[in-house]
Amino acid sequence: MSSSSSSSSSSSSSSSSESESEPPTGICLIPSLPDDVALNCLARIPRPYHPVLSLVSKPIHSLFSSPHFYHARFLLNSTQHHLYLTLRSCASTLLWFTLHRTPSRILLVPFPSQPSPAIGSAYAVLGSTIYVIGGSINDVPSSHIWLLDCRFHRWRRGPSMRVGREFAATGVVDGKIYVIGGCVADNWARSANWAEVLDPASEKWERVASPAEVREKWMHASAVVDGKVYAMADRGGIALDPRCGAWESVGTELDLGWRGRACVVDDILYCYDYLGKIKGFDVKSGVWKELKGLHKGLPRFLCGATMADLGGKLVVVWECGGGNGKDMDIWCAEIQVSKKNGELWGEVDWFQKVLSVPKGSSIVHCSSVAL
The missing domain is CATH 2.120.10.80 (Kelch-type beta propeller)
Incomplete structure (x- = not known):
């Protein structure tokens, strides 16, 4: 019930944290941009817009369903x-x-x-x-x-x-x-x-x-x-x-x-x-x-x-x-x-x-x- 703050990394094992920190590669999120740069951009977009953006392409749809994406949002505050x-x-x-x-x-x-x-x-x-x-x-x-x-x-x-x-x-x-x-x-x-x-x-x-x-x-x-x-x-x-x-x-x-x-x-x-x-x-x-x-x-x-x-x-x-x-x-x-x-x-x-x-x-x- 409490609302005390704690980092999301505290709730997962070290192996899980390591896998979530590895960004997906080679999926071409945004043409002409490296995937790590595209991930950095997409992770900054407010969550209410994610359903619409997920319709843009299959790679973006897959990204929004990936733990990597939420780990990136956490790291970027x-x-x-x-x-x-x-x-x-x-x-x-x-x-x-x-x-x-x-x-x-x-x-x-x-x-x-x-x-x-x-x-x-x-x-x-x-x-x-x-x-x-x-x-x-x-x-x-x-x-x-x-x-x-x-x-x-x-x-x-x-x-x-x-x-x-x-x-x-x-x-x-x-x-x-x-x-x-x-x-x-x-x-x-x-x-x-x-x-x-x-x-x-x-x-x-x-x-x-x-x-x-x-x-x-x-x-x-x-x-x-x-x-x-x-x-x-x-x-x-x-x-x-x-x-x-x-x-x-x-x-x-x-x-x-x-x-x-x-x-x-x-x-x-x-x-x-x-x-x-x-x-x-x-x-x-x-x-x-x-x-x-x-x-x-x-x-x-x-x-x-x-x-x-x-x-x-x-x-x-x-x-x-x-x-x-x-x-x-x-x-x-x-x-x-x-x-x-x-x-x-x-x-x-x-x-x-x-x-x-x-x-x-x-x-x-x-x-x-x-x-």
Whole structure:
């Protein structure tokens, strides 16, 4: 769920990185230009134009479907952040979408969900991959991990956790994925592995030592701020500092003010409260502040609000009743956030309806991925 930054190279093995760094040769991407120069040019073009450009020639079409191309974009710092959204339909089916932008339209485009979808999965983003962690299948917590390669929208199984979990807290720190709670510590295995960490390079989970007094907590939200994994629980939130292995209380101010799903933008944790306000919490000062400047740009109440850090901008997705009474609309807003004179200010770049779904559907999660 976290939005902490990490390089895409951290999520792949050394052999994979080496193969991705080797540019394709001899395919004549652009006549009269060497392929390495053509690749350098094409990798700088914004991703929304790729579908049209892929029609120009077979070599360009093949390039856009190649890991070499995305590795070049990463090296050239040409990646763009893209929003991924998970919905649960009224029939309890899990639906996946990505926000697609063209010069004239912004809409959510569907693509196939993972096999064996679960209820209460946790999410983490590492490089160009979304990790879907655990969840309940037929009311049994699962240890399974599914990996979505967002470059090509391909799913594959990841390394299973040591114990099954649902509604766990997650966070990415220094290229590793930490998972906290989501299981009943009623035997040795679940107590010892109440917190785990995945090293994507070795694809192995290792236990993270945790004090016995925190293992009775059930998580409802999580985020990474300043290198610490914050896990909000039913009775008092906790924070893990992976670099020293220390656990600590999050403090009363954060504990009382954090409501619902949240995200972190520029070290400020944002959430949406029951009074219809977007608030930001500065962990260093320990103070909540209202995000000002939105009263003219957004509706007062945003049902089911979910947030993500989209390349330094705050994106909010929410549910709204459809006009015919049978549908539910999904709306999205992109907000520039900044600090001015000690206050938090937001300016809405745009907001609009991006999808209509049958009534009874609900937003599960949204993630930001750099591609």
